[in-house]
Each structure stands twice: as C-alpha cells, then as structure tokens.
Amino acid sequence: MPSPAASSPSVSDRAPSAAVPAFDPWRLLRPLQVLISPLVLLALWEIGARAGLIETKFFPAPTTIGAQFVTTLTTAEFWNDLRLSLTRLFIGLLMGGVPGLLLGLAMGLSRAMRVTFQPLIAALYPLPKIAILPLILLIFGLGEMSKYVIVAIGVFFLMTLNTFAGVTNIRPIYFDVAKNLKASRWQIYCTVALPGALPGILTGLRICTGLGLLLLVAAEFVGADAGIGYRIWWSWSVFWVEPMYVGLMVIAILGFAFAYLIDFLEGLLLPWLRR
Amino acid sequence: MTAGDTTAKVVVRDVDKVFDVRGRRNFQALRGIDLDVRDNEFLCIVGPSGCGKSTLLRMLGDLDTPSSGQVRIRRDSTARPLSAMIFQEESVFPWMTVAQNAAYGLKITRTWRGRESEARIDDLLGKTGLNAFRSFYPHQLSGGMKQRLSLVRAWATNPELLLMDEPFAALDEQNKALLQQELVKLWEAFRSTVVFITHSLEEAVLLGDRVAVMTSAPGRIKETLEVPFPRPRVVTSLRRSGEFNQLVTRLWDSLGDEVERARSAEMQKLTRRRDAMPADAIG
Numbered sequence: 001m002p003s004p005a006a007s008s009p010s011v012s013d014r015a016p017s018a019a020v021p022a023f024d025p026w027r028l029l030r031p032l033q034v035l036i037s038p039l040v041l042l043a044l045w046e047i048g049a050r051a052g053l054i055e056t057k058f059f060p061a062p063t064t065i066g067a068q069f070v071t072t073l074t075t076a077e078f079w080n081d082l083r084l085s086l087t088r089l090f091i092g093l094l095m096g097g098v099p100g101l102l103l104g105l106a107m108g109l110s111r112a113m114r115v116t117f118q119p120l121i122a123a124l125y126p127l128p129k130i131a132i133l134p135l136i137l138l139i140f141g142l143g144e145m146s147k148y149v150i151v152a153i154g155v156f157f158l159m160t161l162n163t164f165a166g167v168t169n170i171r172p173i174y175f176d177v178a179k180n181l182k183a184s185r186w187q188i189y190c191t192v193a194l195p196g197a198l199p200g201i202l203t204g205l206r207i208c209t210g211l212g213l214l215l216l217v218a219a220e221f222v223g224a225d226a227g228i229g230y231r232i233w234w235s236w237s238v239f240w241v242e243p244m245y246v247g248l249m250v251i252a253i254l255g256f257a258f259a260y261l262i263d264f265l266e267g268l269l270l271p272w273l274r275r
Numbered sequence: 276m277t278a279g280d281t282t283a284k285v286v287v288r289d290v291d292k293v294f295d296v297r298g299r300r301n302f303q304a305l306r307g308i309d310l311d312v313r314d315n316e317f318l319c320i321v322g323p324s325g326c327g328k329s330t331l332l333r334m335l336g337d338l339d340t341p342s343s344g345q346v347r348i349r350r351d352s353t354a355r356p357l358s359a360m361i362f363q364e365e366s367v368f369p370w371m372t373v374a375q376n377a378a379y380g381l382k383i384t385r386t387w388r389g390r391e392s393e394a395r396i397d398d399l400l401g402k403t404g405l406n407a408f409r410s411f412y413p414h415q416l417s418g419g420m421k422q423r424l425s426l427v428r429a430w431a432t433n434p435e436l437l438l439m440d441e442p443f444a445a446l447d448e449q450n451k452a453l454l455q456q457e458l459v460k461l462w463e464a465f466r467s468t469v470v471f472i473t474h475s476l477e478e479a480v481l482l483g484d485r486v487a488v489m490t491s492a493p494g495r496i497k498e499t500l501e502v503p504f505p506r507p508r509v510v511t512s513l514r515r516s517g518e519f520n521q522l523v524t525r526l527w528d529s530l531g532d533e534v535e536r537a538r539s540a541e542m543q544k545l546t547r548r549r550d551a552m553p554a555d556a557i558g
Contacts, residue, residue, distance in 0.1 A: 173366045180336045180360045181432070183383045191383065195370040272370045272412040 060242055068242040069249060078231075082250065085220065085227040088144065089212050092151025097208060100159025101201060107160070108167025109193055121160060129154040129211075130218050137223045147219045147227075154215045155208045162207070166200020167193055199273060202266050209258040213251060283349075284468045285312035285335060285436065290344030291493075292330055304330050306493035308344070312436075315466045319479035321530060322489030323537040328472045329363070329440055331494070335470060336360040336438045351435055356384040359434040363441040367413050367424045373400070374409040376424055380432035392431070399427045402457055419446050423454065430461060439471045443478065455481060456510045463507050476526045480519060481510050488529050491537040492544075498529060 042062050048054040049061035056064075072078045106113040133150055140146035174196060178188045220229025228247050235244035266273070292305040304327040312318050322328045333339040334346050336358050350357055359380055367376045377396045381387045400406045403423040413421050422445055429437065443451045459482060462469060473479050479486045480502055488497045502522065504513060513519055 173362055173364055174368060176338050176362070177360075177366050177368075177379075177428075178383065180338055180358065180438075181356060181380055181383045182337075187383055191379070192368070195368075198370070270370075272372075272414065274414040 058241060060245065065242060065245045065249070069246045072243065072246050081227050081231050084224075085216060085229065086254075088147040088220075088227065089151060089209075089216050092148045092216065093155055093208060093212050095148055096152030096155030096212075097159045097205070100156040100204075101163050104160045104163025104201075104204075105167060105189075105193060105197065107164045108197065109189070114164075117160075121157065125157045125161065129215055133215075133219060133222070136219075142223050142225075146223055147216060150215050150219045151212045154211045158208050158211060159201075159204045162200050162204025163197055166197030166204070169200060170196035199270060202262060202269070205265075206259065206262045209262070210255065213255060213258075217251065282314070283311035284314045284316070285310070285349075285470070286345070286347045287311070287331075287334075288345045288347075290331075290334070290341040290346060292327065292334075292339070293342045303493040305341075306495050308494070308496060310487065310496055312468055312470055315468055317462060317469045317471065317482060317484045319471045319473060319483035319486045320489060321473060321476055321479045321486060321526065322494065323491045323530065323534045324474065325537065325541075326489045326491035326533075327494030328489055331489075332360070332438050332440050332470060332472055335436065348436060354386065356380070356386060356432050356434045358436040358438055359429040359432045360438040361425055361429045361440065361442045363444060365418070365421055365425075367421050367428065369413045371412075372409065373405055373411050373413075373416070373424055376413070377405075377427045377431060380428045384432055386432060395433075396427070396431050399430055403427055403454070419450050422446060423450070426454065426458075433465060433467065435467060437467055437469045439469065441472055441474065444474070452510065458482065459508055459510060476523050476530065477514070480522050480526070481508070481513055486526060488526065488533070490533050492540045497533065500526065 045054065045059065046061050046063060049056050049059060049064075060068075103113075103117065107117055108114075129150065132153070136146050136150050136153075140149055170192065174192050175188065178192050183191070216227075217229035217232070220227040221233040224230040228250055232244050232247035235241060235247065287308050287310040290305055290308040291303070294302040294304055296302045308331060310331075320328050320331070330339060334341055335348065338360070348357065368379065371379065374396070377400060378387070378392070381392050381396075386392075397406070400409065403426060405420060405424060405427065408416060408420065413424070416424070422442065426442060429439075443454060446454065455478065471479075471482060476486075483502050485499055485501055487499045489495065490497045500522070504518070
C-alpha cells in the first residue's frame with residue numbers, strides 16, 4: 001500500500017490562478033485588514049477606560065487585563081485550574097465521544113439499531129443539558145465525576161448524531177462495490193463505513209469540544225472549588241473583575257486552540273477531501 | 276432444471292421483480308426473464324432506459340434478489356472472485372489513492388498475490404493511462420479517469436463473471452474507442468464470462484458474442500441475436516464493415532418498436548398517476 005504522499009498535487013489546486021493586473025500597494029496590506037476592527041475596538045475601549053468614560057469596575061482597560069493575565073500566568077493556582085479543567089474536558093469528551101461514535105456507526109449500519117435508538121435520541125437530544133446539571137450534581141456529588149458526566153452527556157448526543165449522519169451520507173454505491181465483491185461485515189466497516197463517515201465524525205468532534213467547554217464552565221460555576229469556570233465565578237463573588245476577564249481570555253484561547261488542532265487532524269486524516 | 280442448464284455459466288429462469296412504490300407492491304420491473312449466459316461468453320444486453328437491465332445485472336452481482344424465479348451462477352474456481360461489477364455512476368472510493376483503489380478488489384477478495392498482483396495492476400494502470408497518477412486521490416482526477424480506475428479495480432480481480440453496467444457511457448469518444456479495444460483484447464486473452472449492459476447498439480455488436488434485446492415496462496427478453504464476427508476483433512475496422520452495419524440496423528428495428536412502446540407506457544403511467552392524485556390525497 002502506498003503511503004499517503006499525495007498531498008502535494010492538491011497544493012496547485014489551491015494556488016490562486018487569477019493573473020495579477022498591476023501593482024497595487026493595498027494588496028500587501030490586505031492580510032492585515034482582519035486586524036482593523038478588533039484593534040480599533042480595543043483602542044476605543046482603552047481610551048474610554050482611561051478617560052473615565054467607561055465604568056472600569058465592569059470594563060477595566062485592556063492593558064490592565066493584560067497585566068493581570070501576565071501576573072496570573074506566574075501563579076501555581078492558575079496552572080492547577082487549567083490542568084483540572086483540561087482533564088475534566090478530555091475525560092468527559094472521551095466518556096461521551098467514544099460511545100457516541102460507536103452508537104452512531106451502529107445506527108448508520110444497522111436498521112435494527114436505528115429503529116431502536118433513533119426515537120430515544122430524538123426525544124432526549126433537544127433537552128438543554130444544563131437543565132440536568134442539578135440532577136447530575138445530586139447523583140454524583142461535587143467530586144470530579146459530576147464534571148465528567150455532564151460533559152460526557154452533552155458530547156454523547158452530538159457525537160452519535162454526527163457519526164450517524166456521516167454514515168448515512170455515504171453514497172450507497174460504495175457499499176454496493178464492497179458487497180458485490182463479497183466483503184465481510186468487518187471489511188465493509190473498515191474500508192467503507194469508517195473512512196466514509198470520518199468527515200462527519202471530525203465535524204462532530206469540532207462541535208463537541210465547543211459544547212464540552214460550555215458545559216464544563218457551567219458545571220464549574222456551581223459545583224467546583226477549582227478550575228477555569230470556578231475562577232470566573234469566584235471573581236464575581238469577590239467583585240474583582242480582572243481575573244474574570246483573564247478566565248474569559250483563557251477560554252477563548254482554548255477554543256481557538258481546539259479549532260486549530262482539529263483543522264490539523266483533518267489535514268492529517270482526510271487528505272482526500274477537496275478543500 | 277434440464278441437462279442443458281448445467282452447461283451454462285449463468286442461468287436465469289422465470290425471474291420477476293416487483294418493487295414497492297410508496298408502500299405498495301406495484302411496480303413490475305422484470306417479468307418472466309429467461310436467460311442463459313454461456314461459459315466464457317461475452318453477452319451484451321440492450322434495451323430502452325427503464326427496462327430493468329440494471330436491475331437484472333444487480334441480481335447477477337448479488338446486490339438484489341428476484342421477487343420470484345431463480346438466478347444461478349456456477350462457481351468454478353476458489354482462486355478467483357465469483358463476480359466483479361463495474362457501475363455506471365462514479366464508484367471509486369474518494370478516501371483511497373488511485374493505487375489503493377486499483378488494489379481494492381484483489382485485497383478485499385483475499386486474492387492478492389504480492390508481486391504478481393502488483394504487476395497486473397501496473398499493467399492495467401498503464402493500459403488505462405493512470406500510471407502517472409498512482410498516488411493521486413480521486414478528487415484530483417477527471418470523470419473519465421475515475422471511470423477508467425473503476426474498470427481497473429474490477430478487471431484486476433479477474434472474476435469468473437464480469438458485470439458491466441454501461442461502463443463507457445460517460446467517456447469521451449476517443450477514450451471509449453481505446454477502452455473498447457482494450458476490453459476486447461483483455462477478454463480475448465483471459466476469456467472470462469462477461470455480461471455487458473449498454474444503450475449503444477454499435478457497442479453491443481462490436482463487443483458481444485450475443486446481444487439480448489430487452490423490452491420495457493415490465494422488462495423481458497425480446498430476442499437474442501448471435502454476433503457472427505470472428506475473433507480477435509479489431510474494433511475500428513469492424514465498425515466500417517457492411518455486415519456490422521446490417522446487424523446494427525437489425526437491432527435498431529427491433530429496439531425501435533420498444534422505445535415507442537416504452538414512451539407511450541410512460542405517458543399512460545403519468546396520466547394515470549395524475550388522475551389518481553386526488554384519491555391518494557384523501558386516502
């Protein structure tokens with residue numbers, strides 16, 4: 001089997017083909033255009049805060065937040081919060097994602113599984129997961145398990161539905177090719193169902209990390225004594241707003257990092273997708 | 276089950292196929308199909324669109340079952356897969372490279388023989404002009420190249436029964452002519468049993484030992500013609516011969532009536548459906 005060394009030709013597909021008409025100095029600055037609106041907003045905020053036009057109790061100047069961020073990075077408390085939150089998120093993703101993946105595949109491949117589970121999933125999926133957080137806390141207490149479980153429940157449904165959609169979107173003819181050659185169930189699973197559903201699965205993973213982060217923060221608000229979410233909530237209770245912004249920044253950075261990571265995974269696992 | 280049956284590679288006896296449309300068993304696709312495919316024969320099936328020829332082929336490829344009647348295929352070898360099908364629509368796996376797609380049939384049927392198989396695939400990829408694209412993914416290929424790749428995937432397995440569903444319909448004329456010649460050469464060299472569906476009468480006469488003409492709605496075999504041209508055949512010179520044109524004209528006449536019949540049947544069906552609409556809405 002040849003190694004997937006075929007990514008090179010796709011580069012030419014993506015290369016811009018339009019001819020460059022004449023020298024245009026603005027072309028060079030075009031990549032920087034995306035920075036204009038955020039920078040302007042930050043500048044207005046900074047000026048407003050310094051001039052006393054904005055209530056700094058709620059909206060401290062960006063430079064103040066930046067300074068607090070740097071200070072926070074040097075504390076052991078912060079790294080402990082980050083470690084705890086990431087651990088909860090990953091364990092939750094795993095606990096919900098793996099069963100969701102398997103159930104989604106099974107539902108996509110077997111009519112019996114589909115008929116059995118689809119009504120159940122359809123009925124439970126629209127329920128806002130945060131609404132059952134009190135129940136989860138009641139059952140699992142304030143320990144780590146309640147955080148894993150709330151993340152896992154949210155992730156499970158999303159992963160099931162995305163994987164299921166991924167399998168059902170595979171064109172039937174690919175299954176026909178395999179069946180005609182008398183492929184076994186396992187061969188069909190490995191060579192058609194799984195690779196064919198992989199784009200859907202990765203889309204699922206992308207949405208799941210976002211939802212997982214959301215549920216985790218909510219759970220840490222009310223039922224934890226450490227973690228990024230807890231730190232934000234704590235800032236509110238002591239009316240100290242800078243650490244709150246630092247927490248928000250960290251969550252934004254995490255969200256961005258996960259999106260980037262999944263982009264990277266996609267490039268690695270799906271070299272065959274037209275992008 | 277007479278003694279004559281056992282000599283044929285494929286025996287189709289009195290096969291009906293009824294499809295459920297909107298929960299009712301009401302569309303008869305095939306009625307009373309009787310067909311023998313002889314050993315190492317190249318059989319072409321022509322018929323108006325919608326006559327059920329693809330359905331018949333899917334039954335031979337074990338992708339569909341008859342509503343009644345029998346389909347029997349004699350198995351002669353355990354070293355070769357029983358059948359391999361080439362589909363009309365795009366069927367190469369987008370998640371595999373050209374080389375992986377080409378090897379798929381051999382690997383999945385566990386008939387991969389190392390060097391020997393690699394050489395066979397090299398040869399086929401070369402003949403179909405795909406050798407330079409081994410590490411490409413299908414989305415980087417043209418439609419014609421993808422269709423050629425699906426030919427390689429099936430041919431590589433050297434099946435006892437090769438099933439082809441209008442495999443050249445989507446190709447340009449040059450590629451079509453080249454691949455027709457290549458198919459003739461390959462088949463004359465390997466001599467497996469082929470069932471080839473086409474809407475092109477010329478193609479049927481160029482390639483086939485016999486041509487079966489199907490009628491439509493419901494589909495049945497109207498007649499079967501022997502194609503008397505000797506082998507090896509050279510596709511381009513055969514096209515120009517008088518006998519060839521006579522045979523094509525003969526098929527045209529046979530099929531022409533059927534196309535008319537199919538059209539009027541479609542027309543009737545449409546009007547019937549329109550009349551039935553209010554009743555359906557109430558029910």
